[in-house]
Amino acid sequence: RFICIYPAYLNNKKTIAEGRRIPIDKAVENPTSTEIQDVCAAVGFNVLLEKNKMYPREWNRDMQYRGRVRIQLKQDDGNPCLPQFPTRKSVMLYAAETIPKLKTRTQKMGGTDQSLQQGEGGKKGKGKKKK
16 A cells, blocks of 8 residues: 655645645645655655656656655555554655755755845846847
8 A cells, every 4th residue: 555745745836736735834845755755764654766757747857856755654454554644644744844854954955045146136137228
């Protein structure tokens, strides 16, 4: 009894029509399949990462948006593998809650602020030329 979780399910940049399956206030900014795998494997799930699979509604073909995580939610007899996660939604909410706490996320945040500010500075000059 494996379930599939695509990064789009947890992405706060997506609408429900684009594939988000949890409330936007609980969703994460651009999660990756490896981050979902790390979080679920750490809690004790049987996890399988399929790197070259893609969410069908995803229009962007970048490697960042690829990947699918398969998680064994239930055993063969139908009982949950981990009693604290009886449903797929509980697994998604846990992953979205835990991904921002990952070391890779906390280290990346320091460098991204500078690059965003530089990008905005270049846009200001556009469209101001007069003949």
